[in-house]
Amino acid sequence: MNTFEKIYEVVKKIPKGKVATYGQIALLAGNPHWSRVVGYALHVNPDPEHIHCYRVVNRNGEVSSSFAFGGENMQTGLLQAEGVEVKNGKVDLEKYRWRSENE
DNA sequence: CTGGTGACCGCTT
DNA sequence: AAAGCGGCCACCA
Numbered sequence: 001m002n003t004f005e006k007i008y009e010v011v012k013k014i015p016k017g018k019v020a021t022y023g024q025i026a027l028l029a030g031n032p033h034w035s036r037v038v039g040y041a042l043h044v045n046p047d048p049e050h051i052h053c054y055r056v057v058n059r060n061g062e063v064s065s066s067f068a069f070g071g072e073n074m075q076t077g078l079l080q081a082e083g084v085e086v087k088n089g090k091v092d093l094e095k096y097r098w099r100s101e102n103e
Numbered sequence: 104c105t106g107g108t109g110a111c112c113g114c115t116t
Numbered sequence: 117a118a119a120g121c122g123g124c125c126a127c128c129a
Contacts, residue, residue: 003125022111026124035111037125043110044126053110064110 006030007041014055017083018098019091021059028100039064054078061093 001009006029014020026034042053043066054075057063067075076086084096091097 033124039110040126059112066110
């Protein structure tokens with residue numbers, strides 16, 4: 001399995017109404033230093049319908065600018081639609097951060 | 104084939 | 117406390 005495949009698998013495992021951080025995904029993917037790779041992997045995003053990249057946020061709980069593929073409002077709007085409350089473009093990681101089982 | 108970059112994170116100064 | 121640099125993988129020139 002390629003590195004990207006692992007990353008995609010982890011992103012797909014993110015439950016609805018929760019958000020995951022790049023570091024978390026990278027760690028679950030197998031290496032904590034893959035954070036950059038995670039970003040690139042989601043950048044290519046071969047299956048946006050199954051890979052909900054908008055559920056992935058940085059360590060600060062904020063979404064990157066380049067994430068606005070269809071409008072910055074859209075992503076935060078999607079998160080709110082999922083049940084995640086977004087404050088000023090930031091998410092409460094303390095409450096909405098996805099806790100993996102392997103963690 | 105080599106070099107550089109990218110939606111990042113963590114440690115060190 | 118803030119800023120800088122290193123590090124992993126994949127793709128483009």
